[in-house]
Amino acid sequence: MTNDKLSTFEGTALSPTATASTNNIKPATRRVVFPFTAIVGQEEMKLALLLNVIDPYIGGVMIMGDRGTGKSTTIRALADLLPEIEVVADDPFNSHPEDPDLMSDMVRERIAQQASIPVAKKKVTMVDLPLGATEDRVCGTIDIEKALSEGVKAFEPGLLAKANRGILYVDEVNLLDDHLVDVLLDSAASGWNTVEREGISIRHPARFVLVGSGNPEEGELRPQLLDRFGMHAEIRTVKEPALRVQIVEQRSEFDQDPPKFTEKYILEQEALQQKLLKAKDLLPSVEIDYDLRVKISEVCSELDVDGLRGDIVTNRAAKALAAFEGRTQVTVDDIRRIIRLCLRHRLRKDPLESIDSGYKVEKAFNRVFGLEVTE
Structure with a gap:
């Protein structure tokens, strides 16, 4: 199995402002991510990802390419680029406070009862699905004992719940069990995840941009599954010596001082973010x-x-x-x-x-x- 985590631009440094908090000030501990607008080349992959952000109904992206070509890093950079979204506070499904199609049943019930709905803002979630994940971990589980003894639908949300209104990324998707790939594609297509066990059924919104990546040398997805990805991007290792040198220099500069490096791209990042927001508003027209x-x-x-x-x-x-x-x-x-x-x-x-x-x-x-x- 290859490990694309050694991709071209990845960094895990923290901001220098991430010091111990005092006077209840929260420390700035969010990981600094390589800017999307600074990524060199791989235009096909970047375009496919941006279009899926504008219209998630396109159906996701399958990215196949060489090892170490920045697949994982580009996707993390995209998630970091996206603006914050409004969610129902303390809701495990990232429910939309106004759109019924993006609400969990619990939130709908609260609205039907005219209860107040607290709203919060949060960054778009990127969920990284590990190859060894079980179906229960992906879909969530129902606590039958609690359901029978207390008469409540005790549901432990899975990765699909966390990924709602975000990005679900599966590295080495061609090595993932076909059954799990089916589950992911079904949820991505319908926008809902349903868990049934012992006569108890629970469903929740699961509308996300599904991104899979892999190395063709390790095998292809079955055609039936591959067809269900909206777009397919092929990426190759950069061959031009000048571009390779530029990538190496960027990597070195980012490693030495991530916050300083990202500051250079703040204006470009903000411009692209606004461009995406305008595109989403314009799309229906x-x-x-x-x-x-x-x-x-x-x-x-x-x-x-x-x-x-x-x-x-x-x-x-x-x-x-x-x-x-x-x-x-x-x-x-x-x-x-x-x-x-x-x-x-x-x-x-x-x-x-x-x-x-x-x-x-x-x-x-x-x-x-x-x-x-x-x-």
């Missing part, structure tokens, strides 16, 4: 012409893509990209930039072949849209 939708489906049909997930995800991703760039109309160029990410992992292929690099998708796109094939 984005439109895609009927002719473009027909051509997207024509590409999917020509590539013999099973089902309609490819069509749906490509439409959603194109709209998210337009919103990200502040536009309300999808262009052919928007589709060109995202269609490979949305379709390359859905193609039928010989078992001995690696996942399509995107050439077949680009070729079909150029033919359907009447563009010249670029070398």
Whole structure:
């Protein structure tokens, strides 16, 4: 098993202000994370992650690539970049205080009883799912003894509860038990997690951005599971010597003084954060012409893509990209930039072949849209 924790930019230093607290002042002990805007290269992965943040219904990202290419670090940097969200205070499911689709049943009951709902703000949660996790740890457990003796639904929340309205990251997802991958994908698609045991059923919202990563050398996911990830990004080790030197220098500078290094990117981080917020607000207004939708489906049909997930995800991703760039109309160029990410992992292929690099998708796109094939 590889360990991407040795990725290009990871750091665990604490802010120098993290000293002992006095006079009830909380120490600033939050770990300093490498800035998302400082990450060099890997544009395909970064774009896929940003689009899923803008529209979580895209269905997550599968990132496959070489060891030590910054997969884990980029995802942690993204979670750190995102603005704080409003949650119901002391609620284990990060329930939204106003949106019923993002509320737990307990919060709904309190609202129905017209009880006051305390609201708090918190950073977007990133949950790292370990390979050895059990289904109970992922989904949560019901205390049957307490339920029978006290007549209450005693539920111990799992990782899916913690990940609600956040990011769920599975490193080496291709080594995870297929049954657990199924559970994750079902929850990501429906937005709910249901736990049933001995006639007792409990459900809670579990709407998160699912991100999986892995090394192709250690095996691929089954096609049925791979198809259910919205997008698929391939990343490779940077080959250009100048960029490699830049990455090494950044790593060294960050290690020596993380807070000072991150200060240089504060303005860029804030600008990107605002851009994401505006994109989420603009997304409902984005439109895609009927002719473009027909051509997207024509590409999917020509590539013999099973089902309609490819069509749906490509439409959603194109709209998210337009919103990200502040536009309300999808262009052919928007589709060109995202269609490979949305379709390359859905193609039928010989078992001995690696996942399509995107050439077949680009070729079909150029033919359907009447563009010249670029070398």
